Amino acid sequence: MFCGDTAEHELLSDIIFHNISKFLIDNRSMCGRIKDNLSPSKVLKDECVLSIHQHITTSLQRLPRSLNAPFVDRVFCGFRYDAFHKSMLYRLLTLLAPLDDNQLQALAEVGICFQVSLHSYDEARVGHFRLCDGYNRPNETVVTFFTPNREDVQTRGKRLQSILGQVSATPDIVTVCRSVRDGYTPRTHFRQIENLILDALKNRYSRSRGEGIQIMYDRDLLGGKDGWWHRHTCSEQV
Template identity: 30%
Template sequence: MAPVLSHWIDAGSNGIIRKTGNTLVHIDSKADFDIPSLFPGHSHFKWPSQNQMDSMNRSRNTFIMSALISGLYNHSIWVWPKWDTKNHIKTHSIVFVYFGRATRDYAKKLPGKTSAICFCISYSKRGVKTCFAQHGNKSPFTEKSIPHTQCHIKRYAKIEKIREDLALQSLQNGKLIQKEENVILDIDEEYIGYELSFAPLLATGLTVANITSINREVQRIICPKVMKDETKADNVLSKIIFEISKRRRHFCMKKKPENCSKFPMSHNFSSVIHMFTKPLSSLSPALSCKKKVATKYLEKFAVKLASLKEKQLLAIREVGFCFTPLPKPLNWEYHFQLCLGGSILNNSIRHLHSLQQQEVFSRIEFFKKFMSEAKFRPRLITLARSLRSGFTPRKYFRKIEREILSSFHVFHSKLHVHYDSSLLGGKFGWPKRH
């Protein structure tokens, strides 16, 4: 997955946007304002090289702060949705942030006399700064505060957080953004609303234990190495599920319903194993886990599927299998498994706002109104689908994306849209892959 930070840096390197002093309008349901760790290869207070970008892209939820530290932005406005009011203390808040390097006197106190960056916050432009130092992989907030005199300031930025309806009012009266500001617009489709992508599985009676077990078996029989091969791998598994579902249905039609449980012991089932043993064993090296897939793994996977109800098989096939990011302390680790978007297997699920069709349409109309009132003309627009790692409603994703893209015509009559090569499902998206 190519994080949005890469596209911003590429645009700056190619002269599409300025390298310093821009304003970011971030329209999203989440802040993405985590402080990046000071690890080897990270760029601080300068334009990053390609090697540094590769290192920075491994961090989680730090892309905005990384951009602020590099100097790309000195003003960031996070517009958040009204449906998330319960998670915000204020409807509009402003904080001033400062980044720099800790003085030598402070660095001498650190183990091995390592360098440290410092991070200060103030709630007014000339207010008292509260400063923290960060060294190694530690969060700055796990350390005691330091005197502001021990922080040599290198970067400064104003960060605003504002609810969407107030942001619209502020746009209309010309207070949110000044004419001289160079605006970059960043939007996450999650902003429209959330859904649990694994809800269709749970609705059929599947449990987290079932899902974990299926993932474990999948990772023994098919192992794509790069994201461009995930659709091929999903197609292989989709065919297996389709055949098992079809033959199970045929078997159950001939037998009494209570005898459906005997399907895994039937000839209909064993023929599925024979059908896929050879194709799986001859998978290209790009997809195979080993030179030869052990028949026992395929059988175990197939038996597990054959024991499920037809509606469960259909739900699994619809959700599909893809590279799913699992959070680690400092970065993301990708596993090929059931394509569940925001992780079901940890406790980080936030407040979710599931949408009905009418609310999707009304929120889209509000967004289009917001764009039409914008007095700025962005030099660059980045749009995140959040299908792979987030909670964008898959059922309405095409509608959401189409309407968001059409709203940009208020800025440019002709849009050049670049689709990232690592997008889940490519240009047309995951729901349209079959």
């Protein structure tokens, strides 16, 4: 259903998925019992399908101009007829409708995103979507699974400052990787972690250079500069 080749497509697709999940929560009486074996002709007349299709259209029109056309027209896979869009939407609804409100809320928060970064060497997976729960799952990773609290993160930030203070060389460029897409960095702490790292770099190298450091953000970052967590705050206010 969703296709894309830009960061805008990724964000828009997730916004649509988020809106669908929220719509199902708010319209249980209409969509809670959607059948999974409707004929193509009945799909096009189904009240839930038509209502969500209209809801998506209206929601996209209310987005900030920076996220609106021409990206909206290209976020859906290139089916020739509108009926195919409704058919794919119906297939998604049959998967989501049986879930309870807590499950739908969790899916809305997790969202969907590209399987890999747009800059990945794995070209076969670029532009394809998945549930954005990362790859660092319990019992499915070679990395020790650990969820820190704010105090743990703060302690490691201080440790980083100490380490940088012992490094005599002054680099010209430092690359910081968020590691949010793959799930290595806990999303609820990513902003705290990133701020601690940037503060440590500023404290160490601004003094040595006698001037501030310049921070540049990749335009294709997951969720943009502000990040993936709480990414729907702005869209829900428009």
